[in-house]
Amino acid sequence: MAYRTILVGTDGSPSSFRAVSAAGALAHATGARLVLACAYLPMRERERAAAADRLGELAYKVSGSTPAEDALRAAREHAVAAGAADVVLAAEEGDAADVLVSLAAAHGADLLVVGNRGLNSLAGRLLGSVPSTVTHRAGCDVLIVHTTPGGRG
Numbered sequence: 001m002a003y004r005t006i007l008v009g010t011d012g013s014p015s016s017f018r019a020v021s022a023a024g025a026l027a028h029a030t031g032a033r034l035v036l037a038c039a040y041l042p043m044r045e046r047e048r049a050a051a052a053d054r055l056g057e058l059a060y061k062v063s064g065s066t067p068a069e070d071a072l073r074a075a076r077e078h079a080v081a082a083g084a085a086d087v088v089l090a091a092e093e094g095d096a097a098d099v100l101v102s103l104a105a106a107h108g109a110d111l112l113v114v115g116n117r118g119l120n121s122l123a124g125r126l127l128g129s130v131p132s133t134v135t136h137r138a139g140c141d142v143l144i145v146h147t148t149p150g151g152r153g
Contacts, residue, residue: 003027003141007035007090007109008079009100009130012071015147019115020075021082022145026113028083035088035107036075039099040068097133104140112138115147 008023010016020036027034068091079087090107092099104112114131135142 003030003032003110005035005107005109006030006032006111006113007037007100007104007107008075008113009037009039009096009115009134010071010075011038011096012067012074013117015115015117016071017075017078018147019113019145020078022143023113024079024082024084024087026111026143027079028085032110033086033088034079034084035090035103035109036072036079037090037092037100037103038068038071038075039092039094039096041095042093096130097137100130100134101137101139104138109140111141111143113143113145116144117148 003026006023006027008020010020023034026032069089072089072091076087076089088107090103092103094102100112100114103109112134114134116131117129131142131144135144
């Protein structure tokens, strides 16, 4: 299958950047547009105030979508290094799985790429993990990249 639009989720972690690199290489190989997606949740006011007190003038770095935007900028470097040429950044407030499925539909993605982190953890088994949830809900192909040593999450 030829992919035209590939969406990959990132949270700014090293393991998510491995998924981004894999998606970037696939986008390069297929000539697809690569959408880098990051979900974020707003900080509670108490947490934001505590962070602002500690960070001073750098407090904006933990407010709103700024951490997600920082993660996306870092992810872009990994995607471009892997060969992706047409890269779009998308940050959206909400649960990670919901955001990835929604953005994949909104961007007309043919493929949604996620890392395997969380699939084998106890919390992932009890609460559901992002990779597991998107495989059930995405309206496109899903590629789960083994991003943790031995493929364990």
